Amino acid sequence: MSELRPLSYSSLRTYLECPLRWKFLYVDKLPEAPRSYFSFGRTIHSVLEELVRPFLVPEAVPRKSSGTSQRRLDEWQPSGPMVESHPRPLSKDELLAAYDRLWVRDGYSSPEEENRYKGLGENLLLRYYDQFLEEHPRPVAIEEYLQSTLDGVAVHGYVDRIDLTPRGGLEVLDYKTSREMAAHEARQSDQLSMYQVLVETNYALPVEHLTLYHLRSLTPHRSAARSATTLAHLSQKVGEVADGIRSQQFDPTPGRQCERCDFRGLCPEFREVPLEERQRLESLVDRFIQLRKDGEKVDADLHRVADELHAEAERLGVHRLPGRAGVAIRRREEEWSYAPDGVRPLLEEHGLLPRASRLDAAEIQRLVRDPTIDPAVRHEISKRGGRQVRWYWELDHPEPDS
Numbered sequence: 001m002s003e004l005r006p007l008s009y010s011s012l013r014t015y016l017e018c019p020l021r022w023k024f025l026y027v028d029k030l031p032e033a034p035r036s037y038f039s040f041g042r043t044i045h046s047v048l049e050e051l052v053r054p055f056l057v058p059e060a061v062p063r064k065s066s067g068t069s070q071r072r073l074d075e076w077q078p079s080g081p082m083v084e085s086h087p088r089p090l091s092k093d094e095l096l097a098a099y100d101r102l103w104v105r106d107g108y109s110s111p112e113e114e115n116r117y118k119g120l121g122e123n124l125l126l127r128y129y130d131q132f133l134e135e136h137p138r139p140v141a142i143e144e145y146l147q148s149t150l151d152g153v154a155v156h157g158y159v160d161r162i163d164l165t166p167r168g169g170l171e172v173l174d175y176k177t178s179r180e181m182a183a184h185e186a187r188q189s190d191q192l193s194m195y196q197v198l199v200e201t202n203y204a205l206p207v208e209h210l211t212l213y214h215l216r217s218l219t220p221h222r223s224a225a226r227s228a229t230t231l232a233h234l235s236q237k238v239g240e241v242a243d244g245i246r247s248q249q250f251d252p253t254p255g256r257q258c259e260r261c262d263f264r265g266l267c268p269e270f271r272e273v274p275l276e277e278r279q280r281l282e283s284l285v286d287r288f289i290q291l292r293k294d295g296e297k298v299d300a301d302l303h304r305v306a307d308e309l310h311a312e313a314e315r316l317g318v319h320r321l322p323g324r325a326g327v328a329i330r331r332r333e334e335e336w337s338y339a340p341d342g343v344r345p346l347l348e349e350h351g352l353l354p355r356a357s358r359l360d361a362a363e364i365q366r367l368v369r370d371p372t373i374d375p376a377v378r379h380e381i382s383k384r385g386g387r388q389v390r391w392y393w394e395l396d397h398p399e400p401d402s
């Protein structure tokens with residue numbers, strides 16, 4: 001495979017959900033059918049970009065250049081007083097005009113569905129407009145493309161919005177147009193973790209908050225910046241995905257994602273056997289099923305007869321049972337186990353610990369059989385172990401005449 005291209009969060013998630021779907025999308029570059037919720041999300045994001053753009057104050061935040069290190073939040077002092085800008089916001093009419101202009105029509109199953117979404121978006125934008133102006137945010141970037149690396153793998157993404165916080169840190173926002181959202185999603189989102197890495201690679205200010213902004217309920221689900229441990233975990237995930245892609249591990253992994261997968265017709269988990277092959281294969285499959293059933297029955301019979309023979313051998317006190325076709329010979333196998341905490345004090349007391357450094361069952365059994373150790377001590381050790389006995393049968397039967 002050629003060199004690995006940068007991974008976005010959505011690419012990472014797709015691979016983790018199903019490597020084969022990732023291959024269809026990112027190697028074979030097969031198109032997906034448009035979906036109403038994607039079109040709706042794209043439209044809303046574009047309109048919000050127009051709403052927020054006049055408020056941008058990118059110069060308020062230092063960018064990282066080589067040799068610039070990340071400042072901690074308590075070290076950050078804005079140079080000079082914050083200058084309040086007075087941008088002219090879009091009017092509500094301009095906002096709705098932008099909504100009409102930027103509306104993406106693809107993927108709606110009917111004019112009714114499209115109208116329903118249109119009304120929902122209009123309501124959502126008007127409510128968000130009021131809240132946005134009330135919040136007086138200080139956005140420094142919107143829909144910004146950023147790159148970084150995790151575990152040596154290039155990662156990239158578009159960050160919906162980056163704000164300067166009152167404490168002089170950064171807040172990374174991702175807009176969500178989904179129906180519902182729980183607060184814990186922001187705390188657990190790998191997407192936000194990746195955005196933190198992207199932002200902190202490119203900005204000389206620390207990320208203070210990571211926020212999933214749920215637009216339908218106008219709720220910013222805010223979480224603190226991720227710890228080094230969480231970022232290391234993400235880094236490991238990215239490394240594992242990159243390894244999987246490089247070694248071309250593209251197995252299908254069926255799950256809930258199959259419901260919205262456009263490639264079911266190509267996927268071995270869902271592909272139908274061609275009609276002309278079906279009859280021949282049906283008899284092969286049926287024969288296999290029958291043999292499996294026969295095998296299970298033979299196994300069950302084998303166990304039952306072995307148990308019967310065992311009972312007879314016990315009753316007669318013998319280990320060899322002759323038949324006409326050969327002799328069945330009963331063999332015994334035993335396995336010992338010791339809880340280390342149970343034997344350690346005893347071995348210590350008798351100076352035997354150096355002879356069983358691993359404290360595993362094989363070592364301890366060697367001590368139990370060691371004639372140089374006092375038999376009373378050996379007996380005491382063996383009493384601290386548990387023994388499992390298994391009987392099995394060997395066959396001694398003449399080779400058939402060649």
Ligand code: SF4
Pocket residue numbers: 018020021252253254255257258261262263264267268269270
């Ligand atoms: S149908 Fe399911 S298992 Fe098959 S490629 Fe799509 S997501 Fe993967």
